[in-house]
Each structure stands twice: as C-alpha cells, then as structure tokens.
Amino acid sequence: MKNIKTIAKPTLKNTASKGCGECQTSCQSACKTSCTVANQQCDNTRRR
C-alpha cells in the first residue's frame, strides 16, 4: 500500500470469546485513581 501503513493488527477480533480472567486487575498495577486498561498485559501471552 502506498498510502497506508498498518501498525496494529485487528487483534480485538481474534481474542478469545470469554477471556480467562487470570491477568492483573488494572487498579492494582500502578494508578489506583484512574484506570487505563489497555496498558495491562495479557497473562496468556506472557506465559506463552
């Protein structure tokens, strides 16, 4: 493509339907007052 460079794939379509729920709760990570969730890690990929 001349005009478009894709830097993130459509991963939200691929993720497991229900989620395993094993990853860290966002508020426990650093903020405690404002919770961005997208900066959390997936435990499934971390383990892989």
Place this chain on the structure above:
Amino acid sequence: MIHKFKFKELNIVMDINSGAIHIVSDMVYDILDFYPDEPKEAVISQLSNKYSPTSINDAFDEIEALKQNGMLFSDDDQITTEMLEGRGPVIKAMCLHVAHDCNMRCKYCFGDAGAFEGQRSLLSFETGKKAIDFLPTHSGTRHNLEIDFFGGEPLMNFDVVKQLVAYGREAEKAYGKNIRFTITTNGLLLDEEKRDFINANMENVILSIDGRPEVNDRMRRTPNDKGTYSLIIKNYLDFVKEREGTYYVRGTFTRDNLDFAEDVKHLADLGFRNISVEPVVTDPSLGYALREKDLPRIFEEYERLADLYLQYAMEGKPFEFFHFNVDLEQGPCVYKRIAGCGAGTEYVAVTPEGDIYPCHQFVGNPDFLLGNVWDDAFENKLFEDFNKAHIYNKEKCKSCWAKFYCSGGCHANAYNMNGTISVPYEMGCEMEKKRLECAIGIRAALA
C-alpha cells in the same frame, strides 16, 4: 467507528472495533473526512485542488481493501451479551487496608490522612487472615489472585504484613491458588529490612512521590508540616537499586504543577525507570483542583511528556510512563477491555475492621458497604450494579473512540463527580483520551 488524529507529522487512524491502527498519507487522512458518507465522485471534486483524481482513486482502493479485511469501519459483532454480563460474582483481587493511619499528611489524600472518614486503626493478624481466606473462597476457578497491601501507610503495620504473606503462602497451597502480593508505600519507613522482605515477596511495589522536591513537598507533608522529599528519596533510590521485579514511582499532579512533565523528567533523571503521574481528583472548589480551563495546558504537557519519552528512548535511557504503555501487538483481550477495572465485581477493598467495599476509593461510604470478612454469608449486593456499569451501557462510552482502551473510567470518580457510576467523569475522559493519543502516537513514531 474510526478515530483519526495527528501526532507530530504523523496521521493516525484507529479502527475502534477491530483494534487495527494505521499511519496514513495526508490524502487518505483528508478523504476520511468524507468517507464513507460521500460517493467517490463527490470526494474527488471536494479535494481536486489538492490531489489528482487518479491518486484519489488509488487511495480509495486502499481504504476499501482495508475495510474488506475488517481493519477499517469494522463491526463489533464479536461482542456478545454473554461477554458483557455473563461473569459470575467471582472475586480475585483485594486491596487490603492494613493501616488506616498514616505518618504523612498529604493535602490531597482521598483517605483523609489514612483515617478514611473513620477512626485510625491497624489491621489485626486475625482479621487479616479472614481477609486472605475470603479471597480464595470467593474466587471460583480463578487461579491467579492478587492482594495489594494498602493504607494509610502499610509499613506502619509491617509485622502484620509479614505474617499475612506467610499465611497467604500457606493459603496458596491449601486452596491450590497463586497469590500475587503488591504494596503501596509513602517510603518514610522503607528501611533495609523492609526492602529485603518486599523484594523477596512482592510482585509489584508502588512508591509514592510527586516529582521535584518543591512539588512533592507542597502536598506531601509530615504531621508537623514539613516536606517529605528529603526523607524518602534515599530510601527509594536504595530500594530501586536492589529491586529486580516490577516497581513504579507514582505521583499526583495538581493545578499547582501543570508542568508535570518536569516531574517525570526529574524522576527519570534520578534513574527511576517506571513512572506514573496521575491527575488529582478532588473537590472542584479546592484551589489545587484541576479545572476544565486547565485542559489545553494539560494536553500540551502530555505532548511535552511524549516528546521527552521519545527523546529518552532514542538517547538510550528509556523510561516507562504508566499511561503510555499501550501494547499494540497483544494487549488485553476484548473481554478484559469491556470488564474495566473490576471494582465491585472481581475487585474489593477490605478495611482494618474487615469491612468490604467495591474498591479503595469507596471505603468509608456507607452506601457502598458490602459486608465484612467475619461474616461467612457474604453476598455482593452491588454486584449487578457494577457488573452492568460497562462501556456498552454507559451512553457516553458507547460512542467514545477510547472505550476499548479506557474501559469506562473510574467508577469512584464517576460517582463522586456525577452521583452515579454510570456517567463518567468528563475531565477524566478528556485527559484519558489525550494520554491515549500520545501513547499510540509514540508507538507510531517508533514503528
């Protein structure tokens, strides 16, 4: 839904439902002002003064190819009601208030200098054991559980922390679970012995400091009204030198330091590698509260911080800024992005008295008291309320481009500002969206 924005000289287009992100030419960026509402001919004539019809034609083909591949204007069919609300009342994370007392008197403290609207008190080992047992017995099939030792100042009750970690290790075996311990401290009592214990046992450590000495000392004071920077900084530096696991130095910015990128810089220059600085959320009538008219200045500062982040990364002295950590390869799954922070559903806070609340920010509010760890017949009466307060049920979030990154914001902020957990705190949203644009812009610049 798409969202497009500029970051430095880059044109960035996000496809919200699929999570795809693209860097596009000026022409595609302009075309997307009209596409897909207007037909190609109309767009060609609208943009004829800037681009030739042939090149617009080519760009159209590229846009359509992406669309066909589900990477632009994609739907959200993958999201089901089952995903949104089918979670059972499983609790897997706990903020354990081991001390409702504090050896600092920070002016912006939401915990009322540790007391949380109540009496000063310390968690007893007995109640702590009950709290620890509560978690595995309410966690269903979840294997990974989390306990954050919080306060007030948890190091004021460190013997109990140590006893509870030992007890937790036994509980792991007894229940077949894995418990991750973390701790948040103001650093005053962080001596060598505590450091070694924390390093050996805690998966993450949050060290509170606001940044430059004068900024830290304006808010973070001792009970006899002295600054605390000089009392904590050496403890933190010593701590981090020894630390192998994750840690964050974490600060709060207020209206008094809207130049907070300088505070991040100060911390980075001292050698701290994981940094978080958060906007203060407080009574809007207070002088240091952030106001709507500060937003343009705050946005500018996040941009400055993004520049600093990139500059330091290029110069080989990178640091992490909590809100700029967005993993474009594989962040959390959709399920997690919808579920949000988990307060009131899978996350609770427990006070020194054993009282259970949806999260640390609701502690002390009788309307949100859920029960007590000494009461074996616990039932989370607010589960449905919190479970339903997700991005597809909040009007503002539903149409917001940031929804899969932000996940609906902080329930406590929403409640405190709007009296309901289903209307997000507007200023928080504006700052969140700006941080996300910077975070994604940074990834684009490094791509």
